[in-house]
Amino acid sequence: MAIAVEMPKMSDTMEEGVLVAWLAEEGASVSAGDVIAQVETDKATMDLEVYDDGVLLKRVVGEGDSVPIGALIAVLGKEGESPDDILSKYSGDGASGSSSDAEVQPAAPATQETEPAPAGTEGKAGTADAVDTPAPSVQPVGGDGASQEAAPSASGAEAGRVKASPLARRMAEEAGLDLGQIQGSGPDGRGVKRDVEGAMEAGAPAQAPAAAPAPVPSPSQKAPQPAASPVEAGGQDVRITQMRKTIAKRLAQSKFTAPHFYLTVDVDMRAAIAFRSDINALTEKQGLAKVSYNDLITKACAAALRRHPMVNASYLEDENVIRKHDAAHVAIAVAMDEGLITPVIRDADRKGLAQIAAETRELAGRARDGKLDPSEYAGSTFTTSNLGMFGIAEFTAIINPPNACILAIGAIRDVPVVDGDAVVPGKQMTLTLSCDHRVVDGATGAQFLGDVQAMLETPSLMLV
Amino acid sequence: MAELQFREALRAAMTEEMERDENVYLIGEEVAEYDGAYKVSQGMLDQFGPKRIIDTPISESGFAGLSIGAAMMGLRPIVEFMTWNFTFVAFDQIVSNAAKVRYMSGGQASIPIVFRGGNGAAGQLGATHSNSVEALYSNVPGLKIIAPSNPDDAKGLLKSAIRDDNPVLFLESELMFGLRGEVSEAEDYTIPIGEARVAREGDDVTIVAHSKSYWLAMEAADELAKQGVEATVIDPRTIRPYPIDAVIESVKTTNRLVIVDESQPFGGIASEVGFQIQRECFDYLDAPVERVTAEDVPAPYAKNLIEAWMPSVDETIAAVKKTLYM
Numbered sequence: 078m079a080i081a082v083e084m085p086k087m088s089d090t091m092e093e094g095v096l097v098a099w100l101a102e103e104g105a106s107v108s109a110g111d112v113i114a115q116v117e118t119d120k121a122t123m124d125l126e127v128y129d130d131g132v133l134l135k136r137v138v139g140e141g142d143s144v145p146i147g148a149l150i151a152v153l154g155k156e157g158e159s160p161d162d163i164l165s166k167y168s169g170d171g172a173s174g175s176s177s178d179a180e181v182q183p184a185a186p187a188t189q190e191t192e193p194a195p196a197g198t199e200g201k202a203g204t205a206d207a208v209d210t211p212a213p214s215v216q217p218v219g220g221d222g223a224s225q226e227a228a229p230s231a232s233g234a235e236a237g238r239v240k241a242s243p244l245a246r247r248m249a250e251e252a253g254l255d256l257g258q259i260q261g262s263g264p265d266g267r268g269v270k271r272d273v274e275g276a277m278e279a280g281a282p283a284q285a286p287a288a289a290p291a292p293v294p295s296p297s298q299k300a301p302q303p304a305a306s307p308v309e310a311g312g313q314d315v316r317i318t319q320m321r322k323t324i325a326k327r328l329a330q331s332k333f334t335a336p337h338f339y340l341t342v343d344v345d346m347r348a349a350i351a352f353r354s355d356i357n358a359l360t361e362k363q364g365l366a367k368v369s370y371n372d373l374i375t376k377a378c379a380a381a382l383r384r385h386p387m388v389n390a391s392y393l394e395d396e397n398v399i400r401k402h403d404a405a406h407v408a409i410a411v412a413m414d415e416g417l418i419t420p421v422i423r424d425a426d427r428k429g430l431a432q433i434a435a436e437t438r439e440l441a442g443r444a445r446d447g448k449l450d451p452s453e454y455a456g457s458t459f460t461t462s463n464l465g466m467f468g469i470a471e472f473t474a475i476i477n478p479p480n481a482c483i484l485a486i487g488a489i490r491d492v493p494v495v496d497g498d499a500v501v502p503g504k505q506m507t508l509t510l511s512c513d514h515r516v517v518d519g520a521t522g523a524q525f526l527g528d529v530q531a532m533l534e535t536p537s538l539m540l541v
Numbered sequence: 542m543a544e545l546q547f548r549e550a551l552r553a554a555m556t557e558e559m560e561r562d563e564n565v566y567l568i569g570e571e572v573a574e575y576d577g578a579y580k581v582s583q584g585m586l587d588q589f590g591p592k593r594i595i596d597t598p599i600s601e602s603g604f605a606g607l608s609i610g611a612a613m614m615g616l617r618p619i620v621e622f623m624t625w626n627f628t629f630v631a632f633d634q635i636v637s638n639a640a641k642v643r644y645m646s647g648g649q650a651s652i653p654i655v656f657r658g659g660n661g662a663a664g665q666l667g668a669t670h671s672n673s674v675e676a677l678y679s680n681v682p683g684l685k686i687i688a689p690s691n692p693d694d695a696k697g698l699l700k701s702a703i704r705d706d707n708p709v710l711f712l713e714s715e716l717m718f719g720l721r722g723e724v725s726e727a728e729d730y731t732i733p734i735g736e737a738r739v740a741r742e743g744d745d746v747t748i749v750a751h752s753k754s755y756w757l758a759m760e761a762a763d764e765l766a767k768q769g770v771e772a773t774v775i776d777p778r779t780i781r782p783y784p785i786d787a788v789i790e791s792v793k794t795t796n797r798l799v800i801v802d803e804s805q806p807f808g809g810i811a812s813e814v815g816f817q818i819q820r821e822c823f824d825y826l827d828a829p830v831e832r833v834t835a836e837d838v839p840a841p842y843a844k845n846l847i848e849a850w851m852p853s854v855d856e857t858i859a860a861v862k863k864t865l866y867m
Binding site for chain 2: 264
């Protein structure tokens with residue numbers, strides 16, 4: 078029996094993956110644990126490992142193709158075995174490019190009506206359904222098991238197939254909702270009308286923007302074609318990467334659902350500069366990581382988060398709760414060649430500056446190489462974004478959901494400062510806190526930001 | 542309007558049509574001297590005489606066949622079968638002749654005939670006398686089939702059936718002959734064949750049921766309303782041609798369908814309606830179509846078993862709740 082290799086779910090937010098490169102030829106023998114391909118998810122490029130021994134009978138997906146979770150990528154089997162059974166089973170799935178809309182059959186045979194049949198019923202259906210549906214034979218490499226669980230019961234998804242009534246499918250499509258994100262309340266997690274209605278009321282995460290409800294233009298009524306591009310000078314189309322899609326989706330969701338407001342404060346950094354230089358004299362001697370201004374800010378934010386639980390919270394509309402997090406997990410936006418990612422310093426409030434410095438450097442390094450494990454960029458309770466190194470004086474950032482706030486960090490600038498009666502050379506940094514008003518009110522955000530400011534202006538407060 | 546029993550409504554329809562058209566006659570076992578096995582034709586012998594109200598021996602194949610021949614020659618026979626169970630001995634006449642002659646003669650001969658009688662189970666009558674024949678005959682192109690649920694529809698539709706130039710099977714029920722209901726006294730009152738009646742409107746589920754089953758559906762709908770579920774109940778009234786458009790229109794609103802059909806489940810009316818609805822309303826369905834039918838075994842004799850075998854109000858309510866994921 079040949080074995081299907083399906084696109085696995087490699088991160089919580091992954092919906093489809095791009096097969097970047099094949100590392101095994103058709104006809105090649107592979108063993109469990111061999112990496113046969115590389116897959117680009119919304120966050121990283123990951124190795125695809127097989128869990129069975131055999132021969133790679135068929136590569137179903139071409140390099141550069143994007144396919145949804147659960148789509149057939151390849152077929153494994155014995156030497157000389159035909160992949161056709163598996164291919165026909167998946168035909169109509171996105172991977173094959175067929176226009177048929179047949180769906181991947183789940184392993185369970187179709188339920189026959191259980192009516193007593195006195196006469197001999199023909200056994201045809203029974204035998205046809207008894208054909209094994211192969212189990213997915215692939216797992217992504219690395220990452221903790223929990224984050225890779227496709228959670229079939231959560232959304233009625235089974236090996237990538239979302240169970241839903243035809244009506245629910247149509248309603249979700251018209252509303253631009255992703256059925257995979259909607260918890261089904263019918264038998265076996267089937268999504269039904271009331272689930273889609275609930276999601277519409279709750280403002281569930283929308284699908285890719287293309288799915289916006291738009292009247293379907295009849296082919297016969299061609300609208301006048303707008304000019305293809307206002308720019309006539311030519312140009313280049315670049316494929317939208319998974320990471321860009323995720324950034325687009327998540328940040329649009331944040332900006333459109335979380336009412337942002339902004340608080341700005343100037344921080345006198347003279348004490349922090351002296352403090353950092355003292356600390357680094359020490360870390361250098363002890364062979365510890367050098368502490369950056371950003372590390373100081375991470376520590377200050379983490380300490381302040383402990384005192385302001387509403388800032389360290391999430392507005393969870395689906396659950397009808399505001400969740401105040403016990404831990405302070407501070408994410409740090411890291412720029413990459415084609416986007417950005419937010420690795421998380423867990424329990425930053427309980428870590429020393431040298432440890433924060435070391436972890437941040439290590440995570441940021443791997444983030445830039447696209448080598449982060451999904452667990453390393455998930456689960457933050459607060460995020461900072463620093464553009465100071467580019468000389469940006471101040472800016473506003475978009476909240477990283479489900480955080481309640483994000484802190485935008487500007488450059489340390491030389492400014493004249495009034496010190497008593499005198500104007501003296503000063504070092505000033507502007508911090509801007511973006512707050513989700515559903516959770517954080519103005520006074521709450523101001524008190525938090527005031528604490529961060531105080532800790533940076535008097536660093537010994539961080540020890541308190 | 543006048544309140545009539547179902548049997549009186551049938552009699553009124555036949556009497557009016559016989560007064561209107563001298564080519565119409567009634568033939569069957571006990572229809573004349575005995576005033577009808579179920580008193581449907583009571584008094585008609587007196588009014589129309591033995592030439593037009595004709596008693597026969599127990600010979601369904603014979604009197605069905607001779608009436609098909611009479612219809613070919615221009616008469617408009619009403620053939621009463623004591624029950625539809627006994628049409629099986631006349632099956633060849635109905636299926637091979639009545640349904641086929643017009644087609645095979647290229648329209649040279651038509652068969653304006655009505656076959657009528659009690660259909661379906663009627664209590665403890667045993668396996669051979671409890672057949673529901675609508676699915677059997679609806680499988681034959683060339684036959685129209687009507688199965689009314691109330692006296693008014695019975696009258697209006699029987700008059701239409703007698704005037705129709707094609708063979709029409711008119712399915713009554715032994716248990717409904719005494720059913721009373723308001724019947725139109727309008728002159729020349731007819732109801733077009735092939736039009737459903739929406740008996741009750743609700744947004745939550747559509748229940749389709751004909752003949753006796755219609756009353757189950759209405760009782761279930763009343764009970765469901767007490768539980769906050771509002772059902773649309775559609776009485777198709779005609780089995781062929783089936784008024785599927787009315788069901789489609791309703792299901793597009795309610796997104797759920799339950800079919801109550803006393804005939805057998807395999808290849809039954811419910812199967813066909815369920816198929817058509819999944820095809821026409823696929824994107825509107827929020828749950829699989831459910832059906833409530835007789836059990837797929839011959840009708841039992843014992844009282845408790847026949848009750849379990851027949852569709853019931855409870856089963857209908859359960860089917861509705863299944864479509865509502867309740």
